[in-house]
Every structure is written in structure tokens, then in C-alpha cells.
Amino acid sequence: MTVVKVGINGFGTIGKRVATAVDAQEDMEVIGVTKTRPSFESEIARAKGFDLYVPGDRIPLFDEAEVPVKGTVEDLCEKADIIVDCTPGNVGQMYKDMYSKAGVKAIFQGGEDHSLAGTSFNSTANYQESWGAQFSRVVSCNTTGLLRTVFPLDRQFGVEKAYVTLVRRGADPGDSKGGPINALEPSVKLPTHHGPDVQSIMPWLNINTMAIKASTTIMHMHTVTLELKNEVTTEEAIEVIRNSPRVRVVNSSSGIKSTAEIMELASDLGRDRSDMYEIVVWEDGIKSTGNMLYYYQAVHQESDVVPENVDCIRSMCKLCEADESTRLTNIALGIPYKR
Amino acid sequence: MTVVKVGINGFGTIGKRVATAVDAQEDMEVIGVTKTRPSFESEIARAKGFDLYVPGDRIPLFDEAEVPVKGTVEDLCEKADIIVDCTPGNVGQMYKDMYSKAGVKAIFQGGEDHSLAGTSFNSTANYQESWGAQFSRVVSCNTTGLLRTVFPLDRQFGVEKAYVTLVRRGADPGDSKGGPINALEPSVKLPTHHGPDVQSIMPWLNINTMAIKASTTIMHMHTVTLELKNEVTTEEAIEVIRNSPRVRVVNSSSGIKSTAEIMELASDLGRDRSDMYEIVVWEDGIKSTGNMLYYYQAVHQESDVVPENVDCIRSMCKLCEADESTRLTNIALGIPYKR
Numbered sequence: 001m002t003v004v005k006v007g008i009n010g011f012g013t014i015g016k017r018v019a020t021a022v023d024a025q026e027d028m029e030v031i032g033v034t035k036t037r038p039s040f041e042s043e044i045a046r047a048k049g050f051d052l053y054v055p056g057d058r059i060p061l062f063d064e065a066e067v068p069v070k071g072t073v074e075d076l077c078e079k080a081d082i083i084v085d086c087t088p089g090n091v092g093q094m095y096k097d098m099y100s101k102a103g104v105k106a107i108f109q110g111g112e113d114h115s116l117a118g119t120s121f122n123s124t125a126n127y128q129e130s131w132g133a134q135f136s137r138v139v140s141c142n143t144t145g146l147l148r149t150v151f152p153l154d155r156q157f158g159v160e161k162a163y164v165t166l167v168r169r170g171a172d173p174g175d176s177k178g179g180p181i182n183a184l185e186p187s188v189k190l191p192t193h194h195g196p197d198v199q200s201i202m203p204w205l206n207i208n209t210m211a212i213k214a215s216t217t218i219m220h221m222h223t224v225t226l227e228l229k230n231e232v233t234t235e236e237a238i239e240v241i242r243n244s245p246r247v248r249v250v251n252s253s254s255g256i257k258s259t260a261e262i263m264e265l266a267s268d269l270g271r272d273r274s275d276m277y278e279i280v281v282w283e284d285g286i287k288s289t290g291n292m293l294y295y296y297q298a299v300h301q302e303s304d305v306v307p308e309n310v311d312c313i314r315s316m317c318k319l320c321e322a323d324e325s326t327r328l329t330n331i332a333l334g335i336p337y338k339r
Numbered sequence: 340m341t342v343v344k345v346g347i348n349g350f351g352t353i354g355k356r357v358a359t360a361v362d363a364q365e366d367m368e369v370i371g372v373t374k375t376r377p378s379f380e381s382e383i384a385r386a387k388g389f390d391l392y393v394p395g396d397r398i399p400l401f402d403e404a405e406v407p408v409k410g411t412v413e414d415l416c417e418k419a420d421i422i423v424d425c426t427p428g429n430v431g432q433m434y435k436d437m438y439s440k441a442g443v444k445a446i447f448q449g450g451e452d453h454s455l456a457g458t459s460f461n462s463t464a465n466y467q468e469s470w471g472a473q474f475s476r477v478v479s480c481n482t483t484g485l486l487r488t489v490f491p492l493d494r495q496f497g498v499e500k501a502y503v504t505l506v507r508r509g510a511d512p513g514d515s516k517g518g519p520i521n522a523l524e525p526s527v528k529l530p531t532h533h534g535p536d537v538q539s540i541m542p543w544l545n546i547n548t549m550a551i552k553a554s555t556t557i558m559h560m561h562t563v564t565l566e567l568k569n570e571v572t573t574e575e576a577i578e579v580i581r582n583s584p585r586v587r588v589v590n591s592s593s594g595i596k597s598t599a600e601i602m603e604l605a606s607d608l609g610r611d612r613s614d615m616y617e618i619v620v621w622e623d624g625i626k627s628t629g630n631m632l633y634y635y636q637a638v639h640q641e642s643d644v645v646p647e648n649v650d651c652i653r654s655m656c657k658l659c660e661a662d663e664s665t666r667l668t669n670i671a672l673g674i675p676y677k678r
Contacts, residue, residue, distance in 0.1 A: 165504035165562040167523055167551050184506055184553060184560040185597035186635040188624035210562040210633060212506050213597075214523060214553040221523040223504040223549040225564070258524035258552075285527035294549060296525040 004028040004317045007053070007080035007104075009073065009095065011035050011045050013172055014109060015086030017306045019050060020272050022084070024332040025310060027319055032076045038065035077102035082317060084309055085109065092116045096135070105133070107312050110140025110305065114200040123311040123329075124245050125151040125201050127322035130315040138308045142166055142220055143197040145299035148279045149224065151202060152244040153237070153293070158229030160291075162207040165223045166194055169301055173217040180215050187211040219259035219276075220299040228291045237293050238286050243338055245326055246307060248278035252285070259298050266300070269334065275303035277335050307333055340366060343656045346392070346419035346443075347372040348412065348434065350384050352511055352641050353448060354425030357648045358389060359611050361423070363671040364649060366658055371415045377404035416441035421656060423648055424448065431455045435474070444472070446651050449479025449644070453539040462650040462668075463584050464490040464540050466661035469654040477647045481505055481559055482536040484638035487618045488563065490541060491583040492576070492632070497568030499630075501546040504562045505533055508640055512556040519554050526550040558598040558615075559638040567630045576632050577625050582677055584665055585646060587617035591624070598637050605639070608673065614642035616674050646672055 004027060008019045011033040023030050032051040035042040036058055045052055051070035054062055062069045077083060077098060082105040085095055089111025096116060099106040107121075114120050117137035121130045125147045130136040139147070150162060170185075171178020187210070195209040242249045250256040256265065267274035277300070285296040307329045314325040330337040343366060347358045350372040362369050371390040374381040375397055384391055390409040393401055401408045416422060416437060421444040424434055428450025435455060438445040446460075453459050456476035460469045464486045469475040478486070489501060509524075510517020526549070534548040581588045589595040595604065606613035616639070624635040646668045653664040669676040 163502055163564050165506075165549075167504075167506055167553065180555075180597055180599060182555050182557060183597040183599035184555055184558065184637070186560065186562075186591075186621055186624050188591050188621045188635065190624065190626040190633055208564070208628075208631065208633060210504075210564075210635065212560055212562065212635070214506065214555065216519075216521050216523055216554045218521060219523065221525065221551055223525075223551065225502050225547070225549075252525075252527050258519055258522040260519060260522035282525055282527050285525050285529065287529035289547075292547070294529055294547060296527065296549065296551070298523070 001027060002319065004313060004319065005031045005079060005081045006313060007031055007076040007083045008033040008086060009076070009083050010086035010088070011041055012086060013174070013302050014305065015084070016041065016044065017273065017275065017303055018084050018086060018309045020048070021306045021310050021333055022313070025328065027328070028313060031079055032070060034073050034076060038062050038067045042067055074098065074102065077104045080104050082106065082313055084313070105316050106135055107309060107316065108135070108137040110138065110143060110197070112137055114197070120200040121308060121312045121315070122147040122201050123308050123322065123326055124148055127311060127315050127325065130312055132318050133316050136312055136316055138305050138312050139197055139201065141299055141301040141304050142194050144304050144308055145220070145222065145279045145297060146194070146198050147201055148247050149241055149244060149281060149297060150198070150205070150226070152240055153226060154202065154205065156240045157232050159205060159226050160229050161227040162205060163225040164194070164207065164209045166192070166209060166211040167221045168211055168213045169216050169218060169220055170213050171217055172302060180213060182215055185213040187213070216259070218263050220301055221259060222297050222299065224295050224297060226293040228293055231291045232288050232293065234286055234288045237288050238283055241281050241286065241295070245338055246278045246335060248280050249283045250280055251283045262298055271334060273303070275306070276300040277303050277307050277333060279304060307335065341658065343367040343652060343658065344370045344418060344420045345652060346370055346415040346422045347425060348415070348422050349425035349427070350374050350380055351425060352513070353644065354423070355380065355383065356612060356614065356642055356645045357423050357425060359387070360645045360649050360672055361652070364667065366667070367652060370418055371409060373412050373415060377401050377406045381406055413437065413441065416443045419443050421445065421652055423652070444655050445474055446648060446655065447474070447476040449477065449482060449536065451476055453536070459539040460647060460651045460654070461486040461490070461540050462647050462661065462665055463487055466650060466654050466664065469651055471657050472655050475651055475655055477644050477651050478536055478540065480638055480640040480643050481533050483643050483647055484559070484561065484618045484636060485533070485537050486540055487586050488580055488583060488620065488636060489537070489544070489565070491579055492565060493541065493544065495579045496571050498544060498565050499568050500566040501544060502564040503533070503546065503548045505531070505548060505550040506560045507550055507552045508555050508557060508559055509552050510556055511641060519552060521554055524552040526552070555598065557602050559640055560598060561636050561638065563634050563636060565632040567632055570630045571627050571632065573625055573627045576627050577622055580620050580625065580634070584677060585617045585674060587619050588622045589619055590622045601637055610673060612642070614645070615639040616642050616646050616672060618643060646674065
């Protein structure tokens with residue numbers, strides 16, 4: 001079996017999760033991860049057995065902290081078949097040049113523009129479009145969340161128009177700088193970037209998005225309003241949502257009243273880092289009237305893109321078809337698989 | 340000049356604000372307020388010079404606490420021309436019987452059903468409908484907020500359909516029991532009660548509402564999506580919103596980025612209890628494309644209904660016409676008046 005050599009550039013919120021997820025697959029291995037400075041996260045990387053690669057000019061910093069380094073970021077690019085770029089947003093161009101020079105494939109994250117990679121990726125919607133590509137981009141957590149439900153509903157019923165309000169977490173749980181701490185903050189520039197980002201994968205979709213930042217750390221929540229091409233019943237819509245890959249349908253009567261209980265469930269499921277990879281939709285919050293469909297969904301901003309990164313590696317390295325990749329990724333990460 | 344004798348039943352979040360607002364008008368006076376138990380708020384009532392009336396069976400409780408009581412709630416009903424009922428939601432029926440028996444007019448709040456009063460009130464939308472009525476109901480803070488902007492837009496452009504997401508504050512600032520403290524909680528039962536409540540005043544409006552409770556105390560925020568009967572420009576929409584009564588248009592470039600800065604502004608304006616009576620709409624968050632109009636608005640849940648209660652008294656007691664009442668109320672409360 002071909003085992004793809006994967007380098008993870010950036011070992012932060014997304015990078016460390018992707019590293020663990022890649023490590024759990026049989027057809028790929030993590031050959032190294034990068035950090036720009038010694039920190040508790042570089043300790044974690046070493047404790048998990050990942051070799052550390054750092055920018056050349058940072059080697060003295062790591063030497064001083066007595067953190068063993070395997071080589072430079074360039075060295076990692078030379079050794080790897082593919083790099084998953086999990087660096088902070090908007091530094092992608094600099095790294096793209098490095099990847100091009102090394103002739104290594106690379107996956108960017110949603111913090112970069114679509115134009116940087118030229119192709120954007122979502123497992124459910126367009127796995128095939130990144131087949132063999134040198135560069136691709138896994139869309140952001142919110143866009144991934146929207147594609148997971150809107151794409152299957154569009155395929156089944158046809159979506160005439162989509163209106164989405166995203167209530168965004170103010171900061172990640174591990175971030176003590178973010179905010180707001182007691183306020184709601186609108187993203188006044190309309191449409192917010194989320195609509196166009198969904199269109200990077202579904203260019204035919206008429207979608208408008210609005211967003212409000214809220215004082216919470218654990219998940220985003222969307223209200224989704226879809227004008228469908230035909231009338232559907234609530235039951236028909238539930239059926240499609242229930243059968244969509246990486247979507248978990250819950251009912252508030254089971255005690256899942258808010259994002260808090262979703263995180264508690266993910267923890268109880270024994271997931272790595274208590275992550276909820278699936279988009280969570282409330283069954284009793286789905287309602288259709290005529291050709292209008294309404295539902296709520298919750299998005300775990302730290303982890304929903306993790307299985308997509310693994311699938312994107314398989315598509316770009318031509319390892320297997322979409323269904324098989326989804327199956328393998330899900331099994332390795334403990335996500336229920338639906339055919 | 341006729342001076343209307345007003346009794347305030349319930350001196351909590353809304354009641355204490357209505358008492359102060361009524362007290363600031365020349366054509367009405369507060370003849371007493373009620374409390375069911377001695378507390379810091381009954382001290383505040385006395386400090387502001389309001390006579391206390393209490394349920395008969397609670398008099399010993401107040402005697403014990405050495406809080407002087409003027410009489411029973413029934414006594415207040417006998418003396419008053421009109422009662423503003425600011426008791427907690429869903430106890431209205433019990434009090435309605437008392438008001439009927441005393442032959443006193445009464446205004447209920449949005450926590451009660453429309454059916455209890457038979458008429459609902461909003462200054463902008465239907466001042467005249469409560470003219471001379473014995474009972475009316477000032478709709479809730481969120482419904483008031485929606486009517487303040489949707490009604491004028493409907494009158495000007497015609498609203499075909501309205502889709503609203505309400506991001507609700509989890510608890511009032513003075514409440515240490517509420518929540519969620521770090522989560523987002525969807526109101527799964529659709530439509531939420533807000534849509535039908537708007538229809539209690541605009542029965543012709545096709546509206547759907549969804550709601551999410553957030554971890555904040557200071558204001559609600561709405562994303563409003565309107566399908567209009569005709570195309571309008573963003574500038575035309577801004578003009579109508581700007582000219583709507585008790586709507587304050589702000590721009591994020593002035594530093595008002597979130598609900599936090601709105602409350603800071605209300606405090607800087609020297610308002611009683613730092614209240615923001617107006618619905619706040621972000622000018623740079625208003626956008627039209629074709630016949631679709633999108634905007635964000637913020638609602639101060641503790642105070643936006645206060646001027647409406649004052650106007651409702653004038654309508655029910657036939658003191659003056661809508662425009663004049665709005666003008667008098669606004670001047671007394673420091674709200675800019677727009678003709």
C-alpha cells in the first residue's frame with residue numbers, strides 16, 4: 001500500500017488536530033510538523049512522536065529552549081508528498097512559493113482566499129475537483145458546515161435562494177485575548193464573506209449571509225432559511241439531512257438544548273480533544289412550510305474541517321474515490337458512516 | 340389640564356422604568372406602585388417618592404420589615420384611572436379580573452398573550468387602535484423592535500416576506516440566575532412566538548422568525564431579511580429607517596461596533612438607568628440587492644417598550660393624537676423627535 005508522507009505546517013488549533021487525524025489513517029503518515037517558536041504545543045508535538053521542523057532563523061530559539069529540531073520547514077517540504085498548511089490566515093502566498101519551489105502538493109485552509117489555490121474542497125460537494133491537484137483549499141469551518149447540509153438539500157430539492165445568519169463564537173476556548181465578553185457584534189459588511197465562500201464550491205447558489213459575533217467560545221450556530229424549487233414536507237427534509245455525510249441529527253427532547261450539551265456529548269463519545277466533527281442539526285428545529293425550509297445547525301469551529309483535510313489529501317494524491325475516503329476517514333475518527 | 344392617575348402593578352425591570360417615565364410627563368402622575376415583598380426595589384420606590392401598595396396578605400411582611408405601605412393592590416385599582424401591569428408573564432388573567440371589578444383601565448406587557456387584552460399596541464404602527472380601550476397590551480421588546488422598522492418599511496415599499504433571526508440576551512444584567520453562560524441555545528419550536536406576535540399588530544405580514552439565546556446580558560440583536568414588493572436602493576431604505584420614530588441609526592465607523600458601545604452611548608447620553616429606548620440600526624449594515632433588503636438592529640430589552648407604555652396610556656385615556664403623544668414622550672425621555 002502506498003503510504004503518503006504528510007507534513008503539517010503549523011501546529012495550532014487546526015494543525016494539531018489534522019496531525020492526529022492523519023496519524024490515525026493507514027494510507028498516510030505524519031513525517032513532521034512545524035512550529036515557529038518553542039511552546040507548550042511544541043512539547044505536545046514531541047510527546048505525540050511528531051518530528052519538529054522550524055524556520056531556519058528560529059533554530060537558535062529552539063536550541064536555547066533545548067527543544068530538539070529535525071530540520072527546517074524547507075527540509076520538511078523536500079521530504080513530504082503533501083503539506084497541510086495550517087499556518088495563520090493570509091500568510092499563504094509566502095508559503096505557496098516555498099511549496100512550488102519544492103514541488104510539493106499543499107492544502108491551504110479557509111483563512112486563505114480561494115484564488116490562492118484556485119480550487120476549494122469539501123468532501124460532500126466536490127471531492128473529485130481536487131483529484132491530482134497540486135494545490136487545494138479546505139474551506140472554513142462555517143462554509144464546511146453550510147455545504148454539509150445545503151449541498152445535499154440542493155441536490156435533492158433544488159435551492160432557489162438561501163438566507164443564513166451565522167452566530168459566531170467570539171473566541172476559541174484556548175484563546176484568552178478574544179471577545180466580545182458581553183456583547184453581540186454584527187459583521188456589517190454585507191454579504192459577509194461566508195456566502196461567496198460557499199459559492200467557491202457551489203457557484204450556482206443564490207445565497208446571502210449575515211453574521212453576529214457572540215460571547216461564547218465553543219461553537220458557531222446558523223439559522224438557515226432555504227427557498228426551495230418545490231414544496232417539501234418537514235419529514236422529507238429531515239430524511240435528507242439525516243442521510244447527509246458528517247451531519248448528526250439531535251433532538252432537544254434528548255437533553256441537547258444548546259451547544260453546551262453538544263460539547264458534552266463529544267466528550268462522552270471519547271473523541272480526540274472532545275471534538276465534534278459532524279455538523280449538528282436539531283431535528284425538532286427543522287420546519288418546512290410550502291417551499292420554505294428552516295433549520296438550526298451548530299458547527300464546531302475547531303474540528304469540522306479535520307476530516308475534510310484527510311479526504312483532501314486522498315483526492316490530491318489520488319488514493320481512492322470519495323465514498324471510500326469518507327468511509328476510511330470516518331472509521332478512523334469514530335464518525336458514523338452513512339452510505 | 341387633565342392629569343391621569345397611573346398605578347404601576349409590579350416594580351421590576353419594566354415597572355420601575357415605566358414609573359420613572361410616567362413621572363416625567365406633565366399629563367400623568369404615578370399614584371402608587373406595587374411590590375409583593377420588601378426588597379431593595381421597594382426601598383428604591385420609596386426613595387423616588389412612590390407610594391407602595393401590596394397584596395393584602397403581604398402587609399404583615401412589610402410591617403415586619405418596617406416598610407410603610409399605603410394600601411392594598413385593590414386600593415390602588417380603586418384610586419387609579421389606569422394600571423400599567425408589569426407583573427411577571429402569565430399572571431395577567433388573575434389581575435385582569437381585579438381590574439375589571441374595579442372598573443379601571445389596564446395595560447398588559449408582552450409576556451401576556453394578545454388574547455388577554457384583545458388589542459395590542461405599538462406607537463408607530465397602531466396608536467389609534469387602543470383609543471379609549473379598557474384593556475390593551477404593549478407588545479414585547481423584540482416585537483416592538485421589529486415593528487419600529489418593519490412597519491415603516493412595509494408602508495413605504497411593501498414587504499412581501501420577512502425572515503428574522505433574533506439573537507436574544509441570555510439574562511438581564513441584574514439577573515444572576517439566567518443563562519447560558521457559554522453556549523448558544525436555539526428556540527427549536529418554529530416559528531418562534533415573535534412572528535405571530537408581530538402579526539398581532541400587522542396581521543397581513545408574512546413573517547418567519549427563528550431565535551438563538553446567547554451568552555450576553557445587555558441587548559438582543561436581529562438580522563432582518565425583507566423581500567420587498569419592489570426594488571429599492573440601499574440609500575432609499577436607509578432614508579426610511581432613519582426617519583422612523585424611535586429608531587437610531589449608527590455607523591460602525593463612529594466606533595459603535597457592538598451592543599457594548601450602544602450601552603456606553605446610552606450611559607453617556609445621561610439617560611435614566613442608562614437606557615437606550617430607540618432601536619439601533621447600523622447604517623453600514625443596511626444593504627439592498629434588487630428587492631431584497633438586509634439589516635441588523637439591536638434592541639434594549641429593558642427599556643424599548645417604556646415610551647410605548649406612556650403612549651398607550653395617552654391612547655387609552657384619549658389624551659391626544661399619536662404624533663403629539665410621541666413628541667411629548669420623546670421630549671420627556673430625551674429621545675430625538677422626528678416628524
